[in-house]
Amino acid sequence: MMPETPSYPSTDQLDREIATMLAGDARLSFRKIAADLGVTEGTVRGRVRRLQNAGLLKLMPIIDIARINEPGDNGQHMMFITVKCASGKLDQVRDGLLGLPQVSALYDANAALRLVAVCILPSLADGAAVTDKVLALDGIREVETEFVLQSIKYNAAIGPIATVNDLRGLDAESR
Amino acid sequence: MSEELPARRQRAATLDETDHRIIAALTRDGRAQSTAIGEELGLSGNVVANRIRAMDAAGAMRVVALADFRIHGYRLLARIRLRISGRPASDVAHELAARDDVLSVHITSGRYPVSCLHAFRNARDMIEAARDVSAGIAGVEDVDVELINSVYRYNPTVGPLEPR
DSSP states (O other): OOOOOOOOOOOOHHHHHHHHHHHSOTTSOHHHHHHHHTSOHHHHHHHHHHHHHTTSEEEEEEEETTTOOSTTSSOOEEEEEEEEEOTTOHHHHHHHHHTOTTEEEEEEETTTTEEEEEEEESSHHHHHHHHHHHHTSTTEEEEEEEEEEEEEEEOTTEEOOSOHHHHHHHHHHHO | OOTTSOHHHHHHHSOOHHHHHHHHHHHHOTTOOHHHHHHHHTOOHHHHHHHHHHHHHTTSEEEEEEEEGGGGTOOEEEEEEEEEOSSOHHHHHHHHHTSTTEEEEEEESSSSSEEEEEEESSHHHHHHHHHHHHHHSTTEEEEEEEEEEEEEEEOOSEEOOOOO
């Protein structure tokens, strides 16, 4: 079976410029962006809304991963969990992983037999606890965990922002 | 956390409960007005605005725009992991990080010490980049390329922030 072709609205240079201006400060005034780019404030507002509705742009707070070290604060360690699923069990394992609040990102790879979860953890012990929960899921063939020791380059602001649900929403809208 | 940090910066660097409530409000709407957040939390708009500014200035929290790789003209995304020999993993990681289409590079504890997220404009770009990595970077012993099909969650509540 062929994979579904992902659908998304086409984007242009103005979309890229607006996204780039908002990247470092999503609260920047639309008036300032409009003046800098030589368009109207309404155009900026409309473009941002369109990208947001498509799931291609999300404006949200991020807490610094290196700075947070108080007990009770959110996460400091990043761990990747790669799960090889038994044939036909991907959906079930995926739902199990989505049930874990420590999983901040989840995607599948390689012919939909592998799932990759990015976990944000307050401590190394939490890594062990999460791994145990993953190992207990039904339909798993192999689990590999990797702790991030050092991030050489990490720009959270550009990535696989639109999820399958965002893309499904688009399909529903265009029907 | 070093002790010589000024008190104001230190307070912003370690987020208190009020900060977290403001962050929760911003999670619902990153562009919510300070006065609206203040009304919701029983604080003045000024207090909210000052706290957001202090957290931002300290690099502790920032409201950012997360842009899908497709906005930037990419169509495919892969995780590429490398096994290295005879060379520090960080040297290889820095070489990869210099490429614009490499979105992130991490050094990990796993059997592939270098792990990166690589974006491509098309399938040909992907094939060429994979060949560049395996043949063009010294010390690369093995390459694991995984094309990402579907993304089920992407919610980076925590990330690296550069000081302004």
